[in-house]
Amino acid sequence: MHAHAAQAEPEAARLAASGARFDAAVVNPPRRGTTPRLRESLAAVVRDAIAYVSCEPATLARDLAHLAWLGWRAERVVPFDLMPLTAEVECVAVLRRGAPPELPVLYEDASLVAVDKPPFLPTVPHPERRGSLLARVRERPGAREAVPLHRLDAETSGVCLFAKSGAAAAEWQRALADPATAKRYRALVRGIGRAKGRVARPLREEGRMLDAATRYRRLEVVRGHALLEVTIETGRTHQIRRHLASIGEPVVGDARHGHAASNRHLAERFFLDRPFLHCTAIELAHPQRGERLRVESPLAPDLAAVLARLRAADTRA
Known part of the structure; x- marks a missing residue:
């Protein structure tokens, strides 16, 4: 030995x-x-x-x-x-x-499948991660040629949409790009800040500066942190995390764009081990039916547990 x-x-x-x-x-x-x-x-x-x-x-x-x-x-x-x-x-x-759990399906029809992404599983294959959400979706009947319509960061959980074919992807991408489409997130940030606002700052992506806009609205103050509803008007890499950090309200648990001391405190005391960011809903026009489609995901259990412990600590204080 x-x-x-x-x-x-x-x-x-x-x-x-x-x-x-x-x-x-x-x-x-x-x-x-x-x-x-x-x-x-x-x-x-x-x-x-x-x-x-x-x-x-x-x-x-x-x-x-x-x-x-x-x-x-x-x-x-x-x-x-x-x-x-x-x-x-x-x-x-x-x-x-043993076999991993069944992938939670939030909505499915002939051209689209919406799944509830767990944290730490990348949307598409990544050299530093095991497996991918795309691979799991393609295991489903009728989804062998599935195409991701957008990406969530590996650590982010919540609603993630996949078209079932390349032809369907083109239609759904147009629907996602429509200004009437809404992507909503829950984020817990350091500090309290303004009750609502809009961040419109270009972000660098692949060597280019691209327009980006993020709206937020404070839902709750808990233990010196703000729980926000966040809506993105564009879909840049790490957009929410970068925009909120740029106004001095970084997402807690974010090792790359966040506040190191706050992250350590949240990890040690409240057991947060990832950025507190979850895609709660996507609402868009169904390209075949014309009706509004809203796909929702409840806050992930690990984040809900962190929030419950913060609220309990607030009550005791």
């Missing part, structure tokens, strides 16, 4: 990249749980079983949900009491390889 100590996330990534494989792994993270990258690396390097030891039900549920999408299903969860005479109860979840 060989043992050595190293920082978990970079070491697991190194092992995964080297092709190393292990029969089993024992994971015993702190209360904040594991990082998404560590979970992805574990899913790649382990062959048979993962034992996940946890003292925090919220992060256990969050991490097991992600591992399920990576092909690891909880076979059983066993509680045990390491700290008698306290309310703290730990548990160990035993995971085995």
Whole structure:
């Protein structure tokens, strides 16, 4: 037996990249749980079983949900009491390889399928990620030639639309480009700021400056953060995250455009492990029927849990 100590996330990534494989792994993270990258690396390097030891039900549920999408299903969860005479109860979840969950379908007809994208699954194949939403959609009957009509960032969850063929994609792309089309998101941002506003600032994309516009409306103030409804008028890369950061209200959990100290606080105290951004609804004209089509997605469970903990902390304060 060989043992050595190293920082978990970079070491697991190194092992995964080297092709190393292990029969089993024992994971015993702190209360904040594991990082998404560590979970992805574990899913790649382990062959048979993962034992996940946890003292925090919220992060256990969050991490097991992600591992399920990576092909690891909880076979059983066993509680045990390491700290008698306290309310703290730990548990160990035993995971085995298994089929990922069924993709949640929000709407489907002969030319379109709308799915509820889970976090961390890229819309299209990406060299640094395992699997893609497109590949999962193409497994569905009648969708072998599916085409993504737009993209959500890998960490973003919510409504994602796919045309079932190239010919259908052309019609749906025109419908999406119509100014009457609405794409709505929920975002939790650092600070409170204005109750509503519009950010119209060009964004650089592939070496060019392109027009971009984002509208927002504050829905709630919780623990010094603002929950926003965000509507985009254009669809640039990281548009919401870049625009909100540009006005001093970055999306919490955003490692690239956000506020590092706030992100650490939200991760440690409220167990947020990704940007708090979810596509809640897309409304557009159906190109064949002419009627308005509205596809909706409830806030993802991991984000809803973060919001609930923030509200509870506000109540206690």
